[in-house]
Amino acid sequence: MSVPITRTSWFPAVLSFGTIFATMLLVELFIRFGLINRFIVPLPTDIMAALPRVIIEEQVFSRFLLTAAEAFSASILVTIFGVAGGALLYRFRLLREATETWVAAVAAAPLVLIYPLYLVIFGRNATTIVVMGFTAGLAPVMLKTLEGLAGTRRVLIDVGRSFNLTPWQQFWKILFPAALPTIFVGMRLGLIFALINIVGVEFLINFGGLGQLINELAERYDLAGTYAAISFVILISINVFILTEWLERWLRPVE
């Protein structure tokens, strides 16, 4: 029995990439026939040609390393303070009841808007960017840590008690391992929030790595270069998200 072509596993991927290719082809034709202003939208072929130039001449690799270092620093801070904060809220029930809604409200607030404040406090340097990433990623990690610890199965806690574990042992031997998959979901969220804010603030304050690159090229009115740099940042972001997803799956126990 033959399988319809739309049911085959490769057809959606072909359709997806085909659509992107067809859109680029249409844009190319529209620009060449003068239907789209080439001073607003550059030719897709020019963008592709600009990509190697941007990568080599604009030191994309060192910029990428700078952004990655900022994201890594912010992630370390977010993990340490977020997990500790979540554990603190779990340990002290009264504190949790008093502040959990506040933490959730902070997670929903447009925190990135305080970047001018950080500029004043820390100056126009990498510290501002790292602290901004840390601020944005902290609340999700705290909330997910709390969720993970609070969701530990009762039977595991009772096993710990039956072995007369101290509170410290109970945390490290029972609660923390049980909550680890959820904590990692929170860390992934925190990293994504941090990365978004880091690239965003780099762009806004014209300092740092990949975000600054886009801003510089736009200010030089290097249209093809700007579009190429944006495409490059999108590719990097997508790869980071895929990597974190892969790590999360690897860490999660088989359900």
Place this chain on the structure above:
Amino acid sequence: MTLPAAAPRRLQPVTMLRIAIIVVTLASWEALSASGLLYRDVVPSLLAIGKALFNLLTVPDMPVEINLSMFGLQGATKIPTIYWHLYVTFYEIAIGLLIGGLSGLVAGIALGSSRLLREAYEPLLYYLGPCPKIIFFPVMIMWFGVGPGSKVAMGAISCFFPVALNMAGGMREIDRVLIRVGRSFRANTWQMVTKIYLPAMRHPMINGIRIGLGVCLIGTLLAETKLSNSGVGFLVNQAYSLFNMPLMYALLIVLFVIAIGANALIGKLGGLDDIKRR
């Protein structure tokens, strides 16, 4: 028979702790402000911030022309500047949310109703969704100019992805029985959307709009801080440029109150609290 005297109301421990945290935070702020450990004026006194907030919201310093001839109102008056900038920002956010939300709604329904479309295009949305949207701002400026158009576009792009992904997820979770009922009544596509899909997806839709509003707000305001001559983002940037720290804190307080309030309001109107309680 006399009723027993009502026992004096005691504060709950949670409320007491909340009050204590607020008091300690404010006292620490004031102490830090007075100590001069940070640069002068970076941490202004609470009084200065309160005064700036009061002036921001009440002192009329911007002349406006009123021309409501149908109500017999004509003339000139003054209003606090913040209200004009809030109006500009709200206008940009509202239009951005409308465009991004509606296109997200249509895309989400299309993705959720077809397995092929979902497998082909949902991964694109899923991975593009978390990318920092502010990087598209130079392109939006080229396409829509430096005026409100580019801010509206930023808001629309920002909120499109969460709305579309939530709608697509919501579509997949609709009870198949409801869809079969609709089909057995020979409902056309429009009737299926308005009578079956949308009512059944109320909660994912409200959730998507709630997240969409949050990111739309961020996208619009960040665009305003980058390049604008009106809007609250512009005011924040202006306060930074003039090093008017009390005003900057006052503006941030106004923004956070509005953002958190709008988020809570949409959640309440959409009945998200009821789901959590169930």
